[in-house]
Amino acid sequence: MNPISTKMGAFYKNKKILVTGGTGSIGKQLVHQLLNYDPKQVIVYSRDDSKQYMMQCNYAHCENLHFSLGNIRDLQKLEYMTQGMDLIFHTAALKQVPICENNPFETINTNIIGSENVIKAAIKNQVKKVINISTDKAINPMNILGATKLISEKLFFKANSMNNNKHTQFSSVRFGNVFGSRGSVVPLFINQATSGNPITVTDLDMTRFFMTIPQAVDLTLKAAFYSNGGETFILKMDAIRIKDLAEVIQSYYNGMNEKNLIPIKMTGIRPGEKIYEELLTEHEISKALEDDELFVLTNDEGDFYHFKPASINSYRSDQVPCINKEKISNLFLNFLKTHNKG
Template identity: 55%
Template sequence: MIATNEMLYSFFSNQSILVTGGTGSIGRGIVEALLSYRPKRIVVFSKDDSKQYMMKLSYENDPIVSFCLGDIRDYESVENATVGMDMVFHTAALKQVSVCENFPYETVKTNIIGSENVIRAAIRNGVKKVVNISTDKVVNTYNALGASKLIAEKLFASANAHSANLQTRLCTIRFGNVIGSRGSVLPIFLDQVSQGKPITVTNRKMTRFFITIPEAVDRMMKAAYYCQGGETFVLKMQSFRIGELADAVCDYFGESGVRPRIQTIGLRPGEKFHEELIFDCERERVLEDDELYAVLPTEADATGTYLHFNPALIHTYRSNQGAHITKDELKSIVAQEHQKYRVRRGGGSE
């Protein structure tokens, strides 16, 4: 049965939940969603004291939310943070392709060793469920970000397979570009417009999967509920062409009489032309419902039953195939995100 709000409330209520990287866009979205289910407590774990301070201001009157300053690269701080936790959402990571390409050693320490620390600490402290947040960049990757997150996925799968007699269950959630999250393409475009610069696109025909933060977080909550151990849940998403998103931004601002210019700059190191959601080797183990794909662990029987999921009917998992968002829908998203952008910048107009 598809998880209802009542089921999710029963699942999350009275639970102690740690969110690593909890001051980031996805982390904050998870915290906000969890609050509606009234867990026992939510601990936001991150290394950025400035972001923690600003986030505390939003939750200073809510006794459920507390903050823990620490670094996932430091095992001791992670182990201390997981004491008494029932569940962990692991979102902390280096997530920008260019940053990871330029600093691969730092990427390994954060995305791989940091993930290993979360796994070890969670198992040691008897955490019941650990949910790893991953990216579509792992699939057929050739950049440092994708490679590091792929190893993290395999660490979670291996830990689950080798902890069969323990109470900790681990899974991964994989998805693409989150519209409006820090460092994603649309806020970059809005920054460029606000500074009077041209919108820079690598190639107009490049495609990306996308999902909004509320949609992503809602499906993460359901995936955490469904998790039995070892699965990779993949969010179903629409896709868009970078050039069409840039056009939508230009059309939106052009209505006020100032139409930005578009500049094509070519592919950057590590960038892929199209993204993919699922490996070819995973296809035989893919099940689906209306919102999620569930890639079962390699040791599972894909012909058996798994909750309410059914065998996937369509094996189209590339961003240049399947459902593309319309130009009107893109323009509506641009308008919505611009309003949020103005609020973050103090209400000024561009």
């Protein structure tokens, strides 16, 4: 085990931790990893009773893992559930661009009001640290999802200096697209191909930043370990051309059934969709720090002595090298192996 892993293990040992959205793709794997660090208690707080039931069955042997049905829109319930907690990972959110576009008030109630409730509950109960999960869609947003996540980031940053906050440190992590997470483009393409339908691509030039679920979880765990309040942590990640991803998945399934070949269909950009994504604004880059794995936006109070000023001019998915199809294929095959969908 490397020194950072050893220190993180000591950091999480005997902690009481609440994970909002703990049955989601990221939340579930985050809980799994946290349990390896011997915390005193981990509470999964989420809305879906079916997902909680399945997760309870998988972790029936874990005496330090507990479950609570609840909604982050419910401030009173959050205030009750955060009593005595040392740490909160806030992963709960509405995340689908088209659904958020069509349901703006619901998205605001969850992504903004829900985040505000997490902040209020944490401050009231003097939780030591809160890590907010954000997204590259919060940078120069063109859609409801991005706008609400931008406001959520701002709320968590501002919460550090609120007059009634004397004990809680708030920080954020900013994700790219998480390869294979529920609701992402990979399961969509798989479902289209296995149903015999065309794989739909909205634009030939569309690019996205991608990270794996283990990378997303590792970033989140490191953020809580490093944070002193007010930081935003961003993983240095690869970009993928969506057309290349579609062609890799098309080739895989066409190789399995040469009699019924799956085509790729161009559909045009959806409302609120961008050709490329950004992980840092030009203004943020001027203040960002970096090491080999991360960029950090800091409030100048943290201990980031081993980081150096960022050496990039922009961080857009159309301006970094996209990984080739061989690497995409390896990612895809590993996803299938992990999820037993091959």
